Amino acid sequence: MVRQRIEIKKIVNVTARQVTFSKRRRGLFKKAKELSTLCDAEIALIVFSSTGRLFDFSSSSMGQVIERHNQQTENLIQLNQPSLELQLDNSASAIAIKEVEERTLELRRLRGEELHGLGLDELKKLEKTLEGGISRVLKTKSEMFEKEIAALKRKMGSDIGQTHEQGQSSDQSIITTTNNGSSAAAPPQDYDSSDTYLKLG
Amino acid sequence: MVRQRIEIKKIVNVTARQVTFSKRRRGLFKKAKELSTLCDAEIALIVFSSTGRLFDFSSSSMGQVIERHNQQTENLIQLNQPSLELQLDNSASAIAIKEVEERTLELRRLRGEELHGLGLDELKKLEKTLEGGISRVLKTKSEMFEKEIAALKRKMGSDIGQTHEQGQSSDQSIITTTNNGSSAAAPPQDYDSSDTYLKLG
DNA sequence: CTTTCTATATATAAAGG
DNA sequence: TCCTTTATATATAGAAA
Numbered sequence: 001m002v003r004q005r006i007e008i009k010k011i012v013n014v015t016a017r018q019v020t021f022s023k024r025r026r027g028l029f030k031k032a033k034e035l036s037t038l039c040d041a042e043i044a045l046i047v048f049s050s051t052g053r054l055f056d057f058s059s060s061s062m063g064q065v066i067e068r069h070n071q072q073t074e075n076l077i078q079l080n081q082p083s084l085e086l087q088l089d090n091s092a093s094a095i096a097i098k099e100v101e102e103r104t105l106e107l108r109r110l111r112g113e114e115l116h117g118l119g120l121d122e123l124k125k126l127e128k129t130l131e132g133g134i135s136r137v138l139k140t141k142s143e144m145f146e147k148e149i150a151a152l153k154r155k156m157g158s159d160i161g162q163t164h165e166q167g168q169s170s171d172q173s174i175i176t177t178t179n180n181g182s183s184a185a186a187p188p189q190d191y192d193s194s195d196t197y198l199k200l201g
Numbered sequence: 202m203v204r205q206r207i208e209i210k211k212i213v214n215v216t217a218r219q220v221t222f223s224k225r226r227r228g229l230f231k232k233a234k235e236l237s238t239l240c241d242a243e244i245a246l247i248v249f250s251s252t253g254r255l256f257d258f259s260s261s262s263m264g265q266v267i268e269r270h271n272q273q274t275e276n277l278i279q280l281n282q283p284s285l286e287l288q289l290d291n292s293a294s295a296i297a298i299k300e301v302e303e304r305t306l307e308l309r310r311l312r313g314e315e316l317h318g319l320g321l322d323e324l325k326k327l328e329k330t331l332e333g334g335i336s337r338v339l340k341t342k343s344e345m346f347e348k349e350i351a352a353l354k355r356k357m358g359s360d361i362g363q364t365h366e367q368g369q370s371s372d373q374s375i376i377t378t379t380n381n382g383s384s385a386a387a388p389p390q391d392y393d394s395s396d397t398y399l400k401l402g
Numbered sequence: 403c404t405t406t407c408t409a410t411a412t413a414t415a416a417a418g419g
Numbered sequence: 420t421c422c423t424t425t426a427t428a429t430a431t432a433g434a435a436a
Binding site: 010 | 207209210211212218219221222225226228229232233234235236238239240241242243244245246247248249250251255257263266267269270273274293294297298300301304305307308310311312313314316317319321324325327328330331332333334335336337338339341342345
């Protein structure tokens with residue numbers, strides 16, 4: 001990257017590799033610290049050199065960040081590592097853990113997080129699932145709005161046409177959000193089969 | 202660090218913070234990957250944005266690196282209690298099963314299936330998650346297309362001796378147009394009344 | 403939140419201690 | 420492995436889309 005661009009592949013010369021490791025490791029940790037400070041992010045960074053030496057950094061506590069990571073990704077196994085072997089022998093436990101992992105991966109993918117290994121077909125399938133999900137969520141939401149509106153109308157009818165202030169700020173957002181989600185008036189471009197995603201606006 | 206040196210302290214302006222986070226996060230992950238490749242280092246990097254989104258990278262497997270880290274730092278203890286194997290297994294099993302249930306429910310909700318008990322806020326949150334997911338899925342998909350196109354152009358160029366100007370990656374069109382025509386992932390629920398929410402528009 | 407552009411601040415490859 | 424120095428490759432602040 002400097003006097004001569006280096007290719008990003010393993011440096012064969014051992015000495016050069018160590019030197020580069022030293023310098024880049026420092027830079028990396030510096031950047032990590034800056035990011036956590038500047039943007040109020042929670043960061044954990046663990047680095048093992050090729051010689052096995054450990055370097056780490058955590059904006060809060062390493063265990064805390066790792067635990068939070070586990071909660072999101074739920075690689076669960078982490079939590080049980082002391083008795084991992086024993087647990088793997090236990091069929092019920094092993095099965096359950098496997099299930100958790102499967103579902104966790106699927107969840108992450110639905111959140112758009114673990115997409116890199118996927119092929120085109122899988123991405124399309126994901127897309128379709130997401131479109132279906134959002135469609136139903138929007139539908140449910142609008143049903144709630146309709147009920148609310150109906151209830152409000154009943155109330156107004158039973159009153160004498162007076163203005164009331166009981167309306168939460170929610171009803172304003174109701175209208176906005178609903179409009180947003182249901183812009184079916186102007187169909188986008190061409191689609192051959194799917195019509196669901198137009199609801200995304 | 203550029204037109205004006207910035208102080209390394211929390212950026213108060215929310216928008217500015219997000220932008221900086223986005224850019225620096227990318228830089229950080231890039232550096233981490235380069236270091237692991239160049240120097241054959243084992244790296245785990247976990248970042249939570251201030252809004253709670255997770256980003257992570259691991260040169261091998263996250264669990265593997267974390268476990269190695271734990272071994273070095275001796276963070277973990279437990280399992281000292283002999284004769285508790287059965288209990289551990291049982292509790293692990295119970296925990297895992299509970300996790301499976303939680304994740305299954307979340308999955309179903311993302312698929313738009315188990316929405317009835319939810320309140321407005323939860324629906325909105327779901328919607329946001331789904332939109333984020335689909336956005337990233339589409340982005341990933343279009344990136345694949347772009348790569349493919351670029352590869353094809355290179356090929357054509359070397360075959361015919363033509364020069365091609367790929368220009369900017371202005372393929373927003375791909376994203377919007379790219380809805381598939383294949384892969385039928387049968388959506389679980391009925392669509393017949395799926396236009397209900399349009400009435401509010 | 404992501405990305406583009408541009409002007410500059412940083413990081414770092416090389417080489418030598 | 421760690422510190423220089425120097426010349427150059429990258430990263431990124433700010434503004435805007």
